[in-house]
Amino acid sequence: MAEFRLPANSRPVKGITHPAPPGVREARTVRIYRFSPDSGENPRIDTFTLDTKSCGPMVLDALIQIKAVTDSTLTFRRSCREGICGSCAMNINGINRLACTTHMHDLKGDVRIYPLPHMPVVKDLVPDLTTFYAQYASVKPWLQATTPPPPDSERLQSKEEEERIDRPAACILCACCSTACPSYWWNSDRFLGPAALLAAYRWIIDSRDEATGERLDALEDPFRLYRCHTIMNCTDVCPKDLNPARAIAEIKKMLVERQG
Amino acid sequence: MSRYTLATSIFNRFTGLGLSLGLLLLVYWLTAVASGAQAQARATHLLSLPVAKLVYAALIIGxxxxxxxxxxxxxxxxxxxxxxxxxxxxxxxxxxVSIVLMLVLGWCAFAGAHAP
Structure with a gap:
């Protein structure tokens, strides 16, 4: 269902303003969403002052600096720090993106960091992605074939066949796209969301996969696939420059075309 | 992120909703026409009030x-x-394109109506 306001116990309140560390040369204000499930309190927006001269250039560097220097309880996911693991996806200045590939210079005004929208929050900037991963698993993201592979080689693909899956297979499952989609916000229990549908598309068009029919059957559903209304936020925010919107449109086309 | 596609999408929704409501006006008009001269006269009066023109303008835009x-x-x-x-x-x-279309339709509906 459409929801236009957060539940009363999820609305952020004004939080703590941490004093600037001594000897700041170039100050930058960073506002961060804080929530602790144990406190029983509403989420709050804490304000930090960062010395950008003593900090790396990316938003992730800022978060690491704040955690190391100002507040060690600040909680966020991160791993590769180079846009390949998808762990540090969060909402920065109103747009879902990876903290590690977002340059502080590219952000106007204060840096405002929230967890991915419309997801249950585990703590601070860590969203609960259980449903998201379950949806990914539900599209059976692995090769399904009844024909045994050639005895003396792998299942080979032509260059063209590989090129078709090359981009969709580059998805890092950061969840930026799905959590930017209003349809997903409002029907995440039944709509698979752009990330899972992009994964489904990647296997549907794989020349080695033999379960195309079953895969399309599983998607032919008013909610799982057809809640996509081509809003295109997914393609707009994807930090890997992928195009889930086109993948979904292609799946819809295939469903029509196979009816003959 | 540009938000252009987001804006066009939500405006499409709102205009769709508005048009569904506007359809009720048409239903009212047809019902009135079918219900006899008195009802028709009242409907014609109501639907030609100046405030109705605002509604028509909104419907043309939508x-x-x-x-x-x-x-x-x-x-x-x-x-x-x-x-x-x-x-x-x-x-x-x-x-x-829709602005151009709005101007054309708007001219036909309002300015064109006064032409001899």
Whole structure:
């Protein structure tokens, strides 16, 4: 269902303003969403002052600096720090993106960091992605074939066949796209969301996969696939420059075309 | 992120909703016409009040936009125009074309009505 306001116990309140560390040369204000499930309190927006001269250039560097220097309880996911693991996806200045590939210079005004929208929050900037991963698993993201592979080689693909899956297979499952989609916000229990549908598309068009029919059957559903209304936020925010919107449109086309 | 496609999408929804409500006016008009001269006279009076013209203007805006945006959706359904840059260009195109259409229809509805 459409929801236009957060539940009363999820609305952020004004939080703590941490004093600037001594000897700041170039100050930058960073506002961060804080929530602790144990406190029983509403989420709050804490304000930090960062010395950008003593900090790396990316938003992730800022978060690491704040955690190391100002507040060690600040909680966020991160791993590769180079846009390949998808762990540090969060909402920065109103747009879902990876903290590690977002340059502080590219952000106007204060840096405002929230967890991915419309997801249950585990703590601070860590969203609960259980449903998201379950949806990914539900599209059976692995090769399904009844024909045994050639005895003396792998299942080979032509260059063209590989090129078709090359981009969709580059998805890092950061969840930026799905959590930017209003349809997903409002029907995440039944709509698979752009990330899972992009994964489904990647296997549907794989020349080695033999379960195309079953895969399309599983998607032919008013909610799982057809809640996509081509809003295109997914393609707009994807930090890997992928195009889930086109993948979904292609799946819809295939469903029509196979009816003959 | 540009938000153009987001804006065109939500405006398409709102205009669609508005047009469904506007359809009720048409239903009222047809019902009145079918219910005899007295009801028809009252409906004609109500529907030609100045405030009704505002409603018609809103309906023309909604109709033109929804019509053009709907064509964009049909093009998308063929798998075309779904690249990020293309979808942003078509967002502008939808706004421009629908404004032109609004002016044409608006002229026909309001200025054209006074022509001899």
């Amino acid at each position: 109709y033109c936009y929804h019509f053009v945006a709907g064509i964009r959706h049909l093009v998308w359904d063929t798998g075309r125009g779904l690249e990020r840059a293309q979808s942003q260009r078509s967002a502008w195109l939808v706004v421009l």
